[in-house]
Amino acid sequence: MIEVRPGQDHDAPCLKPLLEATLSRVPEVDEIVGDKGFDGDSQREACVNRDINPNIPSRSNRVEAAPFDAEGYRDRNKVERLFAKAKQFRRFATRYEKHKSMFLGVVYLIFGFLRLRRLSIVNRP
Numbered sequence: 001m002i003e004v005r006p007g008q009d010h011d012a013p014c015l016k017p018l019l020e021a022t023l024s025r026v027p028e029v030d031e032i033v034g035d036k037g038f039d040g041d042s043q044r045e046a047c048v049n050r051d052i053n054p055n056i057p058s059r060s061n062r063v064e065a066a067p068f069d070a071e072g073y074r075d076r077n078k079v080e081r082l083f084a085k086a087k088q089f090r091r092f093a094t095r096y097e098k099h100k101s102m103f104l105g106v107v108y109l110i111f112g113f114l115r116l117r118r119l120s121i122v123n124r125p
Contacts, residue, residue, distance in 0.1 A: 002104060002107060003017075003018065004100050004103060004104060004107075007095070010037065011037055011038070012037055012040055012043055015032075015034070015038060015043045016042075016043075016046045019046060019047070019050065029050075030053060031052065031053040031054075031055050031072065032047050032052055032054050032055065032056070033055045033056070033072065033073055033075070033076045034054070034055075034056045035056070035057070035076070036056070036057050036058070038054075039056050039057065039058055039062065039066070043056070044056065044066065054066075055068065055069050055073055057073065082114070085114055086110050086111065086114065089106075089110045089113075091106055091110075092106055092107065092110050
């Protein structure tokens, strides 16, 4: 599921609705990995209430640090690298399209190109 939000909006309020949408499609989720922007009590509580482990590093201003698995957090860089590759497409990085539906079309097209590129590299003799 892809949700397009305005650039000035924070990502943390999207966690609960995206979590609900994901749980309706995927039978079981063990862990959510997020950056420090998701280190809020309500986000952590939303995960724990659904028996999901929130693997989110604590912000520096948190009084009591929450448990955090650095080993599991390392895989998050794969997502970051994927978005870095997507931002090589200028149209995606600068969001030329004004309408949400047009931008989503560009998003699907770019991630399709990236997937095809990955498949062509993997399947080379």
